[in-house]
Amino acid sequence: xxxxKALFTRRSIRRYTTETITKDSMETLxxxxxxxxxAVNCQPWHFIVVESRERLLxxxxxxxxxxxxxxxxxxxxxLGDENLEHAPGYWAVDCGAATENILLAAHGMGLGGVWIGIxxxxxxxxxxxxxxxxxxxxxxxxxxxxxxxxxTKEVENRFVRDKVHYNQW
Ligand SMILES: Cc1cc2nc3c(=O)[nH]c(=O)nc-3n(C[C@H](O)[C@H](O)[C@H](O)COP(=O)(O)O)c2cc1C
Numbered sequence: 001x002x003x004x005k006a007l008f009t010r011r012s013i014r015r016y017t018t019e020t021i022t023k024d025s026m027e028t029l030x031x032x033x034x035x036x037x038x039a040v041n042c043q044p045w046h047f048i049v050v051e052s053r054e055r056l057l058x059x060x061x062x063x064x065x066x067x068x069x070x071x072x073x074x075x076x077x078x079l080g081d082e083n084l085e086h087a088p089g090y091w092a093v094d095c096g097a098a099t100e101n102i103l104l105a106a107h108g109m110g111l112g113g114v115w116i117g118i119x120x121x122x123x124x125x126x127x128x129x130x131x132x133x134x135x136x137x138x139x140x141x142x143x144x145x146x147x148x149x150x151x152t153k154e155v156e157n158r159f160v161r162d163k164v165h166y167n168q169w
Contacts, residue, residue, distance in 0.1 A: 013112025
C-alpha cells in the first residue's frame, strides 16, 4: 500500500477473523518496528511476540482495555531498554515511533491492529513487568494487538487548520 494512503486510512481494529499470522508476516512487522527513527539511533527497544492463547488471555485480566486480545491472532509487546537509551526518558519517545511503525506496517499488509497503552501508567507497567518477568531496566511501553480485520472503519477527516501555526504561536 502506498505510504500516504496507509497513513490516512489506518484505524484501530479490535475485531479479528480466526486467520493466523505467518512467521514471515510477523518478522516483517518486527522489522518495521526496528526501522523507526530513534534518538542518536540508539534503538532502545525489544519486542515480545505473544502468540500463546493462554498468555493473551492472561493479559486481558491485567489490562482493562485489552479485551480484543480474546480474538486476536497475536500481539507484540514493545519494551524500552533504559540501558540503551540516549538520555533519561528517550526510550519512551523512541518506542512510540516503533509502535506506530508496526501499526502502519500491519495496515499496509492487510492486518488490523490497535495500540494498547501501558506506559506511563505505573500500575500497568508493574502488572506487565510481573507477568513477563522483565528485568528492572526493561520498561513495558505498549502492546499492539494483531489479527486479520473482521470490521471496517470509516476514514475520518482529522485535519484541523486551527491547530497549525506558522513561524510563531
Ligand atoms: C497512547 C495510546 C494508548 C491507547 N490505549 C488503548 C487501549 O488501552 N485500548 C484500546 O482499545 N485502544 C487504545 N488506544 C487506541 C486509541 O483509542 C485510538 O488510537 C484512538 O481512539 C483513535 O482511533 P484510531 O486508532 O482508529 O485512529 C490507545 C492509543 C494510544 C496512542
